[in-house]
Each structure stands twice: as structure tokens, then as C-alpha cells.
Amino acid sequence: MKLRLLLLIATLSFGLSTQVKAQLTVEGYGVGQSLFPIAVMRFVGENQLPLKVTDVVRSNLARSGAMRHVESGSAEMGWDANPDYTSWKARGADALATGTVTRTPDGRFEIRYRLFDIRKNESLGGLVVTVSADELRLAGHKVADDIIQKLLGERGIFSTRLSYVIRSGKSHRLVISDSDGENAKPALASNEPIISPSWSPDGKKVAYVSFESRKPVIYVHELATGRRTVLSDQKGNNSAPSWSVDGRYLALALSKDGNTQIYKINANGTGLTRLTRGRAIDTEPQWSPDGKFIYFTSDRSGSPQIYRMSINGETDGGAQRMTFKHGFVTSPRLSPDGKNMAYIARVGGAYRLHLQDLTTGDVLPLSDGNRDETPTFAANGRYILFAARSGGKPVLMAVSIDGKNKQVLSLPGSDIREPAWGPFMD
Template identity: 30%
Template sequence: MNRIGQLLILLSLLLVLSPAALAARIEISSPGQQSIPLALTSFLPAKGSKTMPELALEIRQVLEADLDLSGLFDLIDPKAFLADARRSGLLSSQVDFAEWRLLGAEALVKGSYRVEGDRVQVDVRLFDTLGRRMLTGRRYAGKIKDVRRIAHTFADQVLKELTEESGPFNAKIAFISNRSGRKELYLSDVDGKDVVRLTDHRSIVLNPDFSPIGKELIYTSYKNGEPHLYRKEIYTGKEARISRQKGLNIGGRYRFDGREIALSLSRDGNSELYLIGASGSIHRRLTNSSAIDVDPSWSPDGDQIVFVSNRQGNPHLFIIDTAGGKKIRRLSFRGTYNASPSWSPKGDRILFSRLEGNRFDLFSIRPDGSDEQRLTFGAGSKEHPRWSPDGRFVTYTSDQDGKKAIFVMRADGTGNRRITDAGVDSIHPVWSGPWK
């Protein structure tokens, strides 16, 4: 190669490798702030309205608790709030966004209320302080006693705006408690407030489950001396016994469309899984083994059921196809006692409790048996996990504070908090769908 050729190659190499020719590229592999700084102001009375500070405080507290549980936000200390927090204007043009940005807030919730007699009108807005615009706003009207529900509803709206999926806070949690001396069925908000007793069987009530199409619950009760399956309409109070097969009628779980119920019956002497209609008629027998098969939980598409069986020795999780051949496969292999499975509404994970040492802890696993994760640690047994309808939260029972109580937490095991009184036993929680 002659010299000119060598020179050309050298020049082209220099050109290619020169910094100017290399396009600078940066990779950012995680956000620096993994929560949204949110300012939640106190709600102010609208012009001409009666001032009710306790009402404003209640709305704010409910919203704050819901938004905190969501894990999305880093709530800014109200002590740092400036003058705009005391201005009642809810239009974008009336908000001093620069002031909120000074405090580092990227999202802002402001609201006002108007009280007339026993009725209240609440206006709430969520603002984007960087974009200087309103993201979502709502006006709610109702009775003063409904303000908690109004706050839960707006918390759901905030989650819908920032995650494209509504939150599960305007819902109910049903659970079993012995606060009256007997194990009865109760209903509360998702933060444990407004507790209402639904049954007065004066025996033992167990294992409730919400109907997906309406405000109904099914549960097992020893009301008539035997563990039969009942259904109750919450608002009318109507109750019906829908399965009274000989032996156990336990662990009833609605299919996603509410047309079938999976449960365990021991009519032939051994506990087996069955599918029954909403009226109680037996549709199919799913399992047939000498082992105990209990705790069914549907996949969201209704094609599979995860359940607990000791057919291979210790209690483990198994999945059965409900559509065709009733094919059964084992899901869990670790531990000596796996129980109370609950299939995620999104279908991607299954919650369950496992005996670790001398106490139960909560785990989740993919339906194919991979990626098992432990969700809870520390003192006390954690059992009976159930998903929120959006699959982002979990409610469960724990005795970490002494008596068994109902807890809620995020699906990754963080943010757990007790929602029922510590002085009485409360078990078997279940999270309803949106409570309209």
C-alpha cells in the first residue's frame, strides 16, 4: 500500500474516532425520585359556607392515608406550606405554582367545601405544578356523613390519573370478628372505619367472599349446627342458605362472572372441590382423591383454580384446569405447610401463607411456579391473604400485636398497617370491588 493510501486510512480512522463524530449517549437506569412529591392542603370553606374545621380535617386525613398507602407519593410536610395553601381559589390561574415548586411539590391537591344543613358539596382538584395545569377535578355532593367516602373516591381518582387505573379505596372489607363474643361477619371501609355487623348468627361464621356482580356476600356459618354456605344481600339484609350438603360446605369462592362458586364439600366423607351454581345446585366435582382438597381460588379468566391439598404428603398448592380435563399440577414445593392461596385479579401472581418455623408468613409466586417472593417478615403469623380488586394491595390477618387483626399493605409487602382494633380477634378479610 502506498503512502497516500495509508494516510487516507489514518485520516478516516481519526475522523471516525474523534469525539465530535461519536454521538454522546447517556443511560439513566432509574428515576432519581421514586415517589412523587405531593402537597395536600387543608380543605377550605367556600365563600358563604359555614366553617367546619373538623369536616375539613376528616377529608384531609382520609385522603392522606389513602395516598400514603398507595406508595406513589412523598407527602410534603404542611408546616412548610406558604401563602397559597390558605387561598381558596381552585382554578389553575388562581394557584401560585411557583410557590409550590419552591417547596419541591410536583403534584398538588387543593379543595373546598360548602355546608348547607346536613348536606355538603366538596370540590377537589389535582394539579401538576410543573405543567401548571389541573390534572383532574371533581365536585361531590352528599350528606355530611359521606365525606369519608367522598375522600376515598377522590383518592381513587388521583390514582386513576397518575397510574391509568382507578384505586381500590372506595370499597369495603368484610371480615370475621368476635367483638360481640361470637364470630360474626362485619363490613368496614378499607381503612377499618365505619364498621357494620352483618350477621347475628350467634355461632361461628367463616370465610366470606364478595359476589363480583352486586353487593352480596357468601360465607360459611354454623347457624344451624352444620357448616353450611350462605349468601347475604348487604343492603336488604336478605340471607339464603345456598349449600347444605352433608358435612363441610366451606371455602366458597365466586367465579369472575358470579355464575359459579367453587367450594369444598365433604358429602362423600372426604373434602373435595366442587363447582356449584349461584343457587347451590352442584355443577361438577373437580377433584377425586383420598387427600383433603380445600381453599379454592379462581384464576381471573375462570379457567383454573389454585387449591390446597395434601395429596403428596404435606399441604401444598396445586392448580387444576376447570375447563376440560381437570389436569392437576403442583405449584409449591418449598416448606411443609402452604395454605390459603389467592389468585391475583391480574392473573400474574398467587398469594399464599407458609409455615416458617412456628409461624405463618405471606408469599407470592407466579402461576408457573417461578419467582417466589416472601412478602412479610417479623413477629406474628400472617394468614388469609386476599387481593384488592386492582391487584395492587393485599389484606390479611396478623397476630403481630397480640390478638388477630386485619392488616392492609402493598402487593410488594411494604406499607403494612393495621385497620381493625387490636383488642379483639378479626380474621378472614376480603376486599370488595368498587362500592358504588
């Protein structure tokens, strides 16, 4: 861990990771009595599918930490059927989801679903999704997202994606997967490390650092086509890319002029501008969601802490220190609403995830681990994904911002690191 942190401050942190089917293990679902009881019926016609959409929906809702499945077995009910409200009330369901799958003339599948409020004896409407066979999991995610929106009043995150890096032997792979770790596909394979993936705001590109040329170079990778371009290949270290909220710029850390400092660059690789100037090491820049500030890690106080400056740089008002609760703090990440900041702090000899309220300054520990790294917020701000160790093995762990719900994503026999949670896909 000491080596890891030295490399981090030098912006050469080697979070690594390989393509194996991900297995999600849920450790806890939150407070039992507060879970919303819902029955998801088997969709009529889904037996013709290579993958049952209701399995995806049920799994998503179980992982949400807010839903409890009321067993409905293998019974089917179409989207246009009228439920027996009295019967479902007696079975303890507050909501019911039904659906129908039909094949379209072009060979795709149309999934129609409807949600019912059992307590109020009314339909809450539904959704129609038309997908190809290899998009059936996405259809299930969209249905689950709609259920969360209708019942809880917040946008679901099941349709979002993850990126992470896997190392297996000498192989390093940048992987893109569904939010549950399934449907994993390699975006890049290399015999050299790949670190610091960062999603563009539209979810179409990922910036990352690759060592394939035997030095750290920042690339921007277009996921749909596989096309990638060099964003920064300056002398020395090129590291820690972070997108602006409008996707026009990236902040990055470069050592081209001596100590590692923060720079801003246009998304097409032009217009490099230096933002910090000093003898300290400044690294890990992160844009605030309102687009006004850049948060970053600096050892200017003698040990790493988190600071904030204008997007125009330190010359525009200086830099404000943001963390005071711990003597060693790295890896700032801002929640999508800008209210909270996640970071890793050293506590004794352990490195653990914490959450700071940016209004009050209050800090909540979210982990009791020893080697937490690289936190990343879900698009709705409710969960934080980070690299950790469980049972002595590298895993990705997701925790709710209140610390009550935890989930583990593990890949047997692999070293999985450097997670980044993608944005909402409109």
C-alpha cells in the same frame, strides 16, 4: 397453630372476629426518596361538614406508600382558584389538590376538586362528587382514588371495602368497613363462628360460612338489604365459598360424600357439580381471574400443596401441582391480573405469607410472622391483606407485593380474623 391447620385441612378453620372502631397504624411507607410530594389544601366550605373531606384524602394518600404530604396547614383554596406555581415549586410540591364544598337544595353536599401539576404548570382536571352527610368519607376516598389515577396511572383502592370477622367473648360479628378500617358496620352477629367471607365480583354480596345451626352452612348475604339465602347445607361440612369472575357460580368444598372435595354450584344454589374425585382432602378453591381454572389446596402429595384444574373439573386434563418451594402450603389467592399467587407456607415452625410469580415460579417471602392466615388481594393487586399477630395480639396486616410497605389494622381488646378485600365499585 397446629389445631388451626388441622381444622383448615378439614375445611373447618375457625377465623373469628366484634364491632369496635378500627385504628389503623402505619408501620412503613416504602422508600422515602421515591414518595411523590403533594399538597392537599383545605377545601373551601368544608368547615360546615361533620367530617372534613381533606382529612380523609390526606390520610388515604399517606397510607398509599407512594405520596408525601407537603404541609399546607389550614389554608383554604377553592377548586376554581389558580395556584401560584412558582411558590409551590419552592415549597417542594410536585402536585396540588384544591376543592370546594357546597350544600345542594336537597340537603346533600357537592364536592368539587381539581388537581394541578406544579412542575408542568397545568391543571390535570378534577372530579365532582355529590353525597349525603354519611357518605363524606366515600367522597374523600373517591378524590384520593382520582389523585392516584392521575398521578400514578393506576386505579386507586380507597373506595373499596373490607370484610372481616371479629370475636369478642362469645360474640362473633361479620363486619364491613372502608378500606382503611373506618366506618365499620356489622353485617351479621352470632354466638357461633363465622368464617371464610368472599365478595361477589360486583361488591354487592358476601358469601360466608356460619355455624349458627351448629354445623357449617354457606350463606349468600346481600349487603344493601341484609337479605341472605342458604347456598349450601349439605350433609357434613359446607365450606370455603369462592365466586367465579362473572358472579354466576361459586366453588366450594363439601364433605357430603366422604373426604372433603371441590364442587361448583350456581349462584342461586342449584346445579351442584363435583369437580374433584379421590382419596385426598381437596379444599380452599379459588377461581383464576381469566375464568379458566380453579386453584385449590390438596394433601394428595402427602402434605398440603396448591394445585390447578380446569373449571370443568379434574376429568378435563387432570390437576397440575403449582407449589414446590415448601413442604406445607395452604390458602391460595390469585392476584386480580392472574400473574401472582399468595399463599401461606410453613417455614420451620412458623406459618408465613409468600408470593409466587405464576410465570417464573419465583417465590418472595412477604412476612416474618409466625401465624399468618387467610391472605386476600386488594382490587388493584398491589397489596395483600392477611390475618397475623403483632406484639402477641391478633391484627390484620397489609403488605405491598414487593414487601416494602406494611400497615397494621388492629382493634383494641378484640380478636380480628378472616379478612376479605372487596372489588372495585363502579
